Amino acid sequence: MKSLAELQAIRDRARGQVILRENNDNAIRVLVGMATCGIAAGARPVLNAMVEEVSKRGLANVTVTQTGCIGICQFEPVVEIVTPGQEKVTYVKMTPEKAVRVVNDHLVNGNVVTEYTIGANS
Numbered sequence: 001m002k003s004l005a006e007l008q009a010i011r012d013r014a015r016g017q018v019i020l021r022e023n024n025d026n027a028i029r030v031l032v033g034m035a036t037c038g039i040a041a042g043a044r045p046v047l048n049a050m051v052e053e054v055s056k057r058g059l060a061n062v063t064v065t066q067t068g069c070i071g072i073c074q075f076e077p078v079v080e081i082v083t084p085g086q087e088k089v090t091y092v093k094m095t096p097e098k099a100v101r102v103v104n105d106h107l108v109n110g111n112v113v114t115e116y117t118i119g120a121n122s
Helices: 004-023 036-041 043-057 096-108
Strands: 028-033 062-067 079-082 089-091
Touching (some): 028 036, 028 043, 036 043, 043 096, 079 096
Antiparallel strands (some): 028 079
């Protein structure tokens, strides 16, 4: 069982993260399709890899969230990256390994991993 002080510390960290997300209009949003089709295709490990890698790298300007059906089930798992002022990038047929590369190349260095995008796979 956690002590009251430990629980308060957890609460305070969570509140800080929520406030960061709410107040950051310039944040990059990473949306992982987690409808039944995405989950069946392996989206959960992709989501976990994205969250872990973003956290490990301390990317405070990136918010990773799940979303429902994106509408292109044949390309699942699907990840969309929305950067303010730029065109949305849709990554398809994602794996945890590809997710790590996308975080490194796209989110950290600003280079779209073109071979993983929907344009390269359609």
